[in-house]
Amino acid sequence: MQPSHPTNATWNPSVRAARLNTGLAIGLVAVLGLSLWTGWVPIAPDELGAIVQAWLGNGAGEEITGKALVFGLVRIPRALLTVLVGMSLSAAGAVYQGLFRNPLVSPDILGVSAGATFGAALGLLIAGSSWLVVQSLAFVFGLAAVGMALLIARVVAVRPMLVLVLAGLVVLSVFNSSITLLKYLSDPYNELPAIVFWMMGSMSRGQWGDLLIAAPIMGASLILIHLMRYKLNILSLGDLQAKSLGLNPALYRLIFIFLSSMVVSVSVAVCGQVCWVGLVMPHIARTMVGPNHEQMLPVAVLSGGIFLLLADTAARSITMAELPISVVTAFIGAPLFAYLLYRNRGSGWS
Amino acid sequence: MSLVCRNLHFAYNGTPILSAVDLEIREGEFRVLLGRNGSGKTTLIYCLAGLLRPQQGTVTIDGLDLAATPRADIAQRVSLVPQEHADIFPFRVLDVVVMGRTATFRFAQRPGPEDYLAAHQVLAELEAEALAERNFNRISGGERRIALLARAILQAQNTLLLDEPTNHLDFNNQYRLLEKIKRLCQEKGTRVVASMHDPNLTARFADTVTMLSQGRVLAGGPINTVMTAQMVGRLYQTPTRRVAMEDGTALFVPCTPGQGSDHREADAPPAARWT
Numbered sequence: 331m332q333p334s335h336p337t338n339a340t341w342n343p344s345v346r347a348a349r350l351n352t353g354l355a356i357g358l359v360a361v362l363g364l365s366l367w368t369g370w371v372p373i374a375p376d377e378l379g380a381i382v383q384a385w386l387g388n389g390a391g392e393e394i395t396g397k398a399l400v401f402g403l404v405r406i407p408r409a410l411l412t413v414l415v416g417m418s419l420s421a422a423g424a425v426y427q428g429l430f431r432n433p434l435v436s437p438d439i440l441g442v443s444a445g446a447t448f449g450a451a452l453g454l455l456i457a458g459s460s461w462l463v464v465q466s467l468a469f470v471f472g473l474a475a476v477g478m479a480l481l482i483a484r485v486v487a488v489r490p491m492l493v494l495v496l497a498g499l500v501v502l503s504v505f506n507s508s509i510t511l512l513k514y515l516s517d518p519y520n521e522l523p524a525i526v527f528w529m530m531g532s533m534s535r536g537q538w539g540d541l542l543i544a545a546p547i548m549g550a551s552l553i554l555i556h557l558m559r560y561k562l563n564i565l566s567l568g569d570l571q572a573k574s575l576g577l578n579p580a581l582y583r584l585i586f587i588f589l590s591s592m593v594v595s596v597s598v599a600v601c602g603q604v605c606w607v608g609l610v611m612p613h614i615a616r617t618m619v620g621p622n623h624e625q626m627l628p629v630a631v632l633s634g635g636i637f638l639l640l641a642d643t644a645a646r647s648i649t650m651a652e653l654p655i656s657v658v659t660a661f662i663g664a665p666l667f668a669y670l671l672y673r674n675r676g677s678g679w680s
Numbered sequence: 681m682s683l684v685c686r687n688l689h690f691a692y693n694g695t696p697i698l699s700a701v702d703l704e705i706r707e708g709e710f711r712v713l714l715g716r717n718g719s720g721k722t723t724l725i726y727c728l729a730g731l732l733r734p735q736q737g738t739v740t741i742d743g744l745d746l747a748a749t750p751r752a753d754i755a756q757r758v759s760l761v762p763q764e765h766a767d768i769f770p771f772r773v774l775d776v777v778v779m780g781r782t783a784t785f786r787f788a789q790r791p792g793p794e795d796y797l798a799a800h801q802v803l804a805e806l807e808a809e810a811l812a813e814r815n816f817n818r819i820s821g822g823e824r825r826i827a828l829l830a831r832a833i834l835q836a837q838n839t840l841l842l843d844e845p846t847n848h849l850d851f852n853n854q855y856r857l858l859e860k861i862k863r864l865c866q867e868k869g870t871r872v873v874a875s876m877h878d879p880n881l882t883a884r885f886a887d888t889v890t891m892l893s894q895g896r897v898l899a900g901g902p903i904n905t906v907m908t909a910q911m912v913g914r915l916y917q918t919p920t921r922r923v924a925m926e927d928g929t930a931l932f933v934p935c936t937p938g939q940g941s942d943h944r945e946a947d948a949p950p951a952a953r954w955t
Contacts (some may be wrong), residue, residue, distance in 0.1 A: 343772075347846075386755040392849055392861055424953060426768075430865070431766075431768060431769075433769075557787070557788035558787065558788060559790075560785070560790040561792070562790070563771070563775070563779065564779060564782050566769055567768055567779070568766065570731060570762060571762060573731055573836065574729055574731060574755065574758075574759070574762070575754025575755055575779055575780070575782040575783060576752040576756065576782050576783025576784075576835075577751070577752075577782055577783075578751055616769070620769055620770075620771075620772070621771055622771060622772070622775050624790055654786030
């Protein structure tokens with residue numbers, strides 16, 4: 331074995347991750363372009379140029395075409411929102427997997443998605459409630475569900491992580507049963523389809539208004555998670571070692587759970603439940619750059635954005651009627667996950 | 681400058697684990713905690729690390745009361761090598777070692793080049809440089825111990841706490857590990873507190889010993905005065921002989937039932953049950 335130069339060996343993973351991140355960022359822009367261009371209203375590149383020119387050249391005398399409306403009011407906000415949701419779900423998945431020291435954990439484990447879905451269903455049943463009410467209820471109930479799980483764990487106060495998972499299970503079951511109850515009580519001609527459609531997830535409601543509310547919350551949470559990501563390495567060792575290394579695990583865990591729950595609640599409020607992104611994307615990132623959250627988290631976030639944008643583009647292009655996005659993410663995500671399990675079988679995973 | 685533990689009482693759910701424990705460990709001293717399973721060794725180590733809050737009594741390090749000191753400040757003085765290390769994400773050994781710097785990091789800080797360089801140096805001092813790029817989950821038990829020892833050394837060189845460091849190590853690795861720890865005491869003045877099961881390794885490497893029995897200090901002091909066949913026999917509740925070796929060291933050997941006539945130095949009744 332030849333002695334390697336220490337600094338050389340040290341910086342290999344981060345150099346590789348930096349290159350990969352640059353590639354992923356370029357890929358994201360490319361997919362964004364593809365997604366804006368794709369759809370049932372064909373917009374050719376030269377038309378696109380004309381539209382952009384019309385906007386930039388303050389459109390004096392130019393007529394705003396139907397295509398420009400489709401592009402500016404539908405495709406752009408939808409694509410940006412999709413990228414943000416994909417990034418958020420992936421980041422939340424990486425955070426939860428690190429905190430719970432378990433690669434099979436998804437952001438739903440503390441009941442945030444179930445709570446948010448319940449809130450949305452409740453909003454859909456209240457006659458005459460606007461989208462804003464539905465979305466606000468989804469957000470509030472998502473956070474409330476996690477709050478309940480944390481409260482139960484705090485009252486029990488032994489074996490914090492194990493009890494938190496079990497408390498999450500309790501909250502999840504309560505909210506899932508409540509959703510079933512709401513479905514049972516709902517009017518089967520109008521309300522029930524609305525609830526079911528919400529649960530399947532769709533980016534089709536994404537508009538500039540949603541983006542303006544969601545982007546600051548998601549953006550700020552993602553930045554904070556990104557800044558604090560090294561702490562996930564320490565937290566993944568468990569409370570005892572984290573404490574003896576000088577970290578306050580309870581405090582940091584609470585911050586991470588709060589930030590992740592924020593982004594997942596907003597995601598469900600914007601587009602309903604989207605499965606598999608939070609579970610699979612962190613795995614892909616780990617396969618590419620290893621488990622160190624310093625490198626793995628940015629890769630997971632960028633891949634999550636790309637993956638969901640591709641899935642949404644497929645969902646609205648494959649068939650005449652738009653497919654629910656969770657169907658697409660599951661059809662791609664599940665086999666991908668199986669492949670990753672096969673690929674990583676020798677990595678010493680417990 | 682000492683690690684001082686005064687009148688320490690610790691109970692878990694009302695069951696007393698430690699009672700009235702007094703200790704004083706100087707700089708550069710290698711102290712071994714000897715005792716049977718369940719005698720409170722691990723609990724005492726966790727109390728010394730500030731991980732468990734004693735119900736009564738104080739632990740001070742160089743005059744600093746652990747109960748009133750922030751966790752990051754404790755961690756820069758006291759490091760711990762835990763007994764069991766559950767498999768985690770398959771980190772590189774170097775990444776595991778550099779985690780020793782955690783206590784010095786601010787909110788958004790991550791290890792920088794100087795931290796990785798320091799981690800490399802500690803590994804090199806332990807003759808474990810070759811482990812740096814290996815997957816922590818795929819190395820042997822002995823190599824993991826060395827990696828975790830490196831992490832602890834990088835974390836703090838004032839006081840090093842080792843919970844059964846020789847567990848699961850083979851014959852040769854036990855000696856190599858203890859020799860390295862001993863050298864750390866002598867060369868850097870690191871204070872070491874280790875819980876152990878083997879009275880012979882203890883007698884060979886430690887400066888002082890504290891014998892724990894059912895959460896109380898049975899005896900404590902320099903090896904030569906405390907480690908007698910009678911005391912070792914009392915501690916383990918097994919009649920024990922002290923066999924002198926040619927080089928002046930001694931071995932402690934339990935008397936088997938057939939050796940009744942050799943009980944001269946041991947007066948303890950045999951242990952009645954597993955603990």
